[in-house]
Amino acid sequence: LEKHSFFKEVLNATTFNQPSLNEFMSLGRPTWVKVRNILQQLLSKDNPTLRDSSLRNEILFKLTDIVNLVPASIGDYTDFYSSREHASNMGKIFRPDEEPLKPNWLWMPIGYHGRASSIIMSGQPVRRPLGQIKAPNTPPVYGRCAKLDLELEMAFFVGPGNALGDPISIKNAEHHMFGMVLMNDWSARDIQAWEYVPLGPFGGKNFATTISPWIVTFEALEPFRVQGPAQDPQPLPYLKDDKPAGYNIDLFVYINNKNLNQPFQLAHSNYKYMYWSMTQQLTHHTVTGCNMKPGDLLGSGTISGPADNQYGSLMELSWNGKKPIALPSGEKRTFFEDGDTCILRGWAQGNGYRIGFGECKAEILPCLPIDSKL
Numbered sequence: 001l002e003k004h005s006f007f008k009e010v011l012n013a014t015t016f017n018q019p020s021l022n023e024f025m026s027l028g029r030p031t032w033v034k035v036r037n038i039l040q041q042l043l044s045k046d047n048p049t050l051r052d053s054s055l056r057n058e059i060l061f062k063l064t065d066i067v068n069l070v071p072a073s074i075g076d077y078t079d080f081y082s083s084r085e086h087a088s089n090m091g092k093i094f095r096p097d098e099e100p101l102k103p104n105w106l107w108m109p110i111g112y113h114g115r116a117s118s119i120i121m122s123g124q125p126v127r128r129p130l131g132q133i134k135a136p137n138t139p140p141v142y143g144r145c146a147k148l149d150l151e152l153e154m155a156f157f158v159g160p161g162n163a164l165g166d167p168i169s170i171k172n173a174e175h176h177m178f179g180m181v182l183m184n185d186w187s188a189r190d191i192q193a194w195e196y197v198p199l200g201p202f203g204g205k206n207f208a209t210t211i212s213p214w215i216v217t218f219e220a221l222e223p224f225r226v227q228g229p230a231q232d233p234q235p236l237p238y239l240k241d242d243k244p245a246g247y248n249i250d251l252f253v254y255i256n257n258k259n260l261n262q263p264f265q266l267a268h269s270n271y272k273y274m275y276w277s278m279t280q281q282l283t284h285h286t287v288t289g290c291n292m293k294p295g296d297l298l299g300s301g302t303i304s305g306p307a308d309n310q311y312g313s314l315m316e317l318s319w320n321g322k323k324p325i326a327l328p329s330g331e332k333r334t335f336f337e338d339g340d341t342c343i344l345r346g347w348a349q350g351n352g353y354r355i356g357f358g359e360c361k362a363e364i365l366p367c368l369p370i371d372s373k374l
Helices: 027-043 054-061 082-092 189-195 218-224 278-286
Strands: 077-080 111-112 118-121 130-135 141-142 152-158 177-184 209-211 250-256 263-271 297-299 341-349 353-363
Touching: 027 218, 077 152, 082 353, 118 297, 130 189, 152 250, 177 218, 177 278, 177 341, 177 353, 209 353, 218 353
Parallel strands: 077 297, 118 209
Antiparallel strands: 077 111, 130 141, 152 177, 152 297, 177 209, 250 263, 250 341, 341 353
16 A cells, blocks of 8 residues: 555655554554544445455455564563452462552552563464472472463553653553554463562563554544543542543453364453553653653553453462363363463454454463473
């Protein structure tokens, strides 16, 4: 389309002739909206420009003929911890004799800096990691992760960035947000449990993060905007948003393997349950003056709902292995086994139409031989 000058009034001649969408992301919402409107007009069934033209065969491709790539060059990746239900469940599991939420959780979006280099595209397999693991009352050992878990998440790409030392305000945050994808922040729970005190996740999270290939813009999601959960205590003034900042997006987790006739649903959650919104996450991320860049990726954190079939991780669904999950094949799961495939799906359901995110999936490969790197 760009080569045939369909965007000549909006973009320069090479905006899309790039290995990533970073340049387009940097242009801002007014430009994104203009390009979206052009695409909607061209793809309308009532518009003959492509419908009745030989250009259609040059411009449109079958999904089976394309290879999906990570859509942006991701300079930095941050993952948050913004579902109250998930954070409470994890607190109950790991600290049963304490308050589930730490005192700071209700005052700010908690996050950590992840590893951008290991963000991979849906369909690429994930190798089970090796690492340090410690059982109670025994010394740590080097070995195979036995508690390989998913995290049902969504993530958004940053559009225009901000200068170092110049925070993004809550009122302007949406102007810096390009669009959303599904995300699975793979987690090695046994490695994570031993390492995370005092500085948080490291090797238990850095080996793979899978995202879906199709970025859904916030213009497409506008009809599904909803008010998020009530926040008590009231956020500090810099985090107060004047308008609803949640989205009604149904999210599903499935498992599949050679013994199942079809993917088996493990959970059905919804993005609307998120306590801290994306605008609050971005605002808090930059409040110290941190500079964001086009293509940076911010993960939502695990999206769990209030019911036990709405939990966004196997850690919660199996309650750290105490409640095995029965599969139709007769197998049971507490965490993923080699050969399992985890599939995330999501969509926003309208009246007679659906805004879909595609799939976010990966098969689990066996770990390397334990002595291969010694």
